[in-house]
Amino acid sequence: MRVRHKPWAKGKLDLHSDIVIQSARDYNGEWHEVFHKEAPLHVEIGSGKGRFITGMAKKYPNDNFVGIELHESVIVTALDKCLEEGIENVRLINEDARGLTEFFAEDEVDALYLNFCDPWPKNRHEKRRLTYSAFLAQYEYVLKKGGVLNFKTDNQGLFEYSLESFSKYGFTLQNISLDLHRARLKDNVVTEYEEKFSEKGQRIYRCEAIASE
Numbered sequence: 001m002r003v004r005h006k007p008w009a010k011g012k013l014d015l016h017s018d019i020v021i022q023s024a025r026d027y028n029g030e031w032h033e034v035f036h037k038e039a040p041l042h043v044e045i046g047s048g049k050g051r052f053i054t055g056m057a058k059k060y061p062n063d064n065f066v067g068i069e070l071h072e073s074v075i076v077t078a079l080d081k082c083l084e085e086g087i088e089n090v091r092l093i094n095e096d097a098r099g100l101t102e103f104f105a106e107d108e109v110d111a112l113y114l115n116f117c118d119p120w121p122k123n124r125h126e127k128r129r130l131t132y133s134a135f136l137a138q139y140e141y142v143l144k145k146g147g148v149l150n151f152k153t154d155n156q157g158l159f160e161y162s163l164e165s166f167s168k169y170g171f172t173l174q175n176i177s178l179d180l181h182r183a184r185l186k187d188n189v190v191t192e193y194e195e196k197f198s199e200k201g202q203r204i205y206r207c208e209a210i211a212s213e
């Protein structure tokens with residue numbers, strides 16, 4: 001992904017600390033306080049420019065949504081979407097998702113979303129893939145029992161690797177699609193990368209992995 005340097009982004013994120021949560025660790029186990037309401041908690045990892053998380057938040061206005069994104073120059077666009085559209089049920093964390101179990105308590109999250117994460121195709125980079133077992137351990141920890149990890153990618157190699165990784169780890173797989181857009185799922189909220197890839201005629205792969213009971 002090309003990341004443009006935006007020197008002003010940090011200042012803007014700091015200015016809107018009611019949406020871009022600066023001290024995510026302080027809310028571990030207490031995210032309902034940030035939203036001022038008890039509601040199902042959805043978390044997207046690598047939320048990029050925020051089209052998915054804001055789209056979901058509009059679709060499910062009674063639920064709470066958190067997007068985690070590493071790059072400030074990208075997450076600032078997600079912040080703009082929240083501000084421009086007056087979305088009140090989204091919070092953003094500008095940090096590395098490796099800190100997931102520091103941000104959220106055991107069994108705190110109802111659903112996780114991993115959309116078009118980097119495939120890291122070289123074998124020696126396996127540990128960087130967000131579906132590598134060390135990440136799955138974190139997902140299982142924060143997800144409620146029976147909670148769902150929703151995964152989408154355009155990359156066949158990453159999809160095959162991830163199905164095996166989920167299954168080896170003990171997640172139960174369901175709703176596997178090898179061509180999501182052909183299936184025309186009415187509930188699908190399209191991400192920025194998803195639109196780009198599907199316009200190029202690439203297939204979109206999707207599955208749900210359920211945390212063990």
Ligand SMILES: C[S@@+](CC[C@H](N)C(=O)[O-])C[C@H]1O[C@@H](n2cnc3c(N)ncnc32)[C@H](O)[C@@H]1O
Pocket residue numbers: 001045046047048049068069070071074095096097098115116117118191192193194
């Ligand atoms: C290929 S983009 C996909 C963006 C968006 N999910 C979409 O589908 O349009 C992957 C995003 O994940 C972010 N990312 C990668 N590794 C991350 C990590 N460890 N923690 C947080 N964000 C990460 C990148 O900065 C990038 O914005």
